[in-house]
Amino acid sequence: MRVGRAPAQTIGPFFAFALPWRDGPFVVPEGTPDAIRVHGRLLDGRGDPVPDGLIETWQASPAGTRGFGRCATGAGGDYAIVTLKPAAIATPGGAVHAPHLAVSIFARGLLRRTVTRVYFADEADANRADPVLAEIADAAARATLIAARDEGGYRFDVHLQGERETVFFDV
Amino acid sequence: MSAERRQSGGVDPPFLHPDYRSTALRAPLRPPIRIQYGPSELTGPDGAALLRGQADLTRQHAGEPLGERIIIHGRVLDAGHRPLAGTLVEIWQANAAGRYAHDLDQHPAPLDPSFTGAGACLTDAEGHYRFVTIKPGAYPWKNHANAWRPAHVHFSLFGRSFSQRLITQMYFPGDPLLAYDPIWRSIPSPAARERLVAVFDMTATEPEWALGYRFDISLGGREATP
Numbered sequence: 591m592r593v594g595r596a597p598a599q600t601i602g603p604f605f606a607f608a609l610p611w612r613d614g615p616f617v618v619p620e621g622t623p624d625a626i627r628v629h630g631r632l633l634d635g636r637g638d639p640v641p642d643g644l645i646e647t648w649q650a651s652p653a654g655t656r657g658f659g660r661c662a663t664g665a666g667g668d669y670a671i672v673t674l675k676p677a678a679i680a681t682p683g684g685a686v687h688a689p690h691l692a693v694s695i696f697a698r699g700l701l702r703r704t705v706t707r708v709y710f711a712d713e714a715d716a717n718r719a720d721p722v723l724a725e726i727a728d729a730a731a732r733a734t735l736i737a738a739r740d741e742g743g744y745r746f747d748v749h750l751q752g753e754r755e756t757v758f759f760d761v
Numbered sequence: 762m763s764a765e766r767r768q769s770g771g772v773d774p775p776f777l778h779p780d781y782r783s784t785a786l787r788a789p790l791r792p793p794i795r796i797q798y799g800p801s802e803l804t805g806p807d808g809a810a811l812l813r814g815q816a817d818l819t820r821q822h823a824g825e826p827l828g829e830r831i832i833i834h835g836r837v838l839d840a841g842h843r844p845l846a847g848t849l850v851e852i853w854q855a856n857a858a859g860r861y862a863h864d865l866d867q868h869p870a871p872l873d874p875s876f877t878g879a880g881a882c883l884t885d886a887e888g889h890y891r892f893v894t895i896k897p898g899a900y901p902w903k904n905h906a907n908a909w910r911p912a913h914v915h916f917s918l919f920g921r922s923f924s925q926r927l928i929t930q931m932y933f934p935g936d937p938l939l940a941y942d943p944i945w946r947s948i949p950s951p952a953a954r955e956r957l958v959a960v961f962d963m964t965a966t967e968p969e970w971a972l973g974y975r976f977d978i979s980l981g982g983r984e985a986t987p
Contacts, residue, residue: 593842594956596929596956596978597772597957598929601917603863604853607863608879608915636786642865648805657804657806658805692802698787699788701776701781751789755789759796761802
């Protein structure tokens, strides 16, 4: 039998009839007290929207939520996830991770997933102490991971490529 | 540095692969930053809470789909070859004529009103999954002149933690189109490419009913190779 890790392949353009669910973007039901909305656009290296992408979010807290959100991008590359803001999490080693969402991004033209994190601009103190943000020396690059508050919730655009390319992680 | 890490350049495709044209403007060009796993990477969703589909894709409509009925089964394993129990497996595919039930698929092949082409299940205690479906057809795409995708089934896997999340494609043994496919060939290592080719499995083949294929999947993540 085959041994060894299976390689990734692109999600392709035709997953939308299979993977998204009606409640996929709702990590908690709409109307849940204190729910937040994280939204933005998925953009390519020319700044054009990626209308056939899939955004998934994962958070280990707070307890009692599904933790997982999934939203296919729309014609304008737009997505939105409704969830509860995660808590800061201390690791056994003593580091404290600032509140964040772990994000997987899939799309036609992405041969494997890209991974990033959504941090929150109104958690500046926690962000300063975050061990992952500390790995990113360049302030402009670090800023690609910080969602700012706007009228729709927290705004987090993903630039797959280009001058404003989002920081992606190797996990 | 672990052996898996040293070999990882050969397993996963690069982001930028010019033979697959759609990578040109979508491939991140800066190297991803390697991070220490934190609580987010070491945990993942409960597969049962995410299960939405069914394992038999041939019984989702009043009629039976056209095409060659097949069984696809195998085990989902972690990097240490331990079975991953209760983990979510999602699949989707074209119908027997090579057409997806997707609004934007313009291939002039017939839709099959008895086939949607999406399924899901959880692995059992031994990490085993099993789908009943029909063999998908090859289909043309516009990547280059006379471009055809080999027959394939898309697989989405969660494993037990965020670090193990994988979306890939399963191919069929002996398909002559594999040699021409820039997506399959984007995998640098020929040995790793072969891991995505299912094995014909007579033991899973059911007499008078369906041909069997075996497709085992080992997921990544670093916990088994610290």
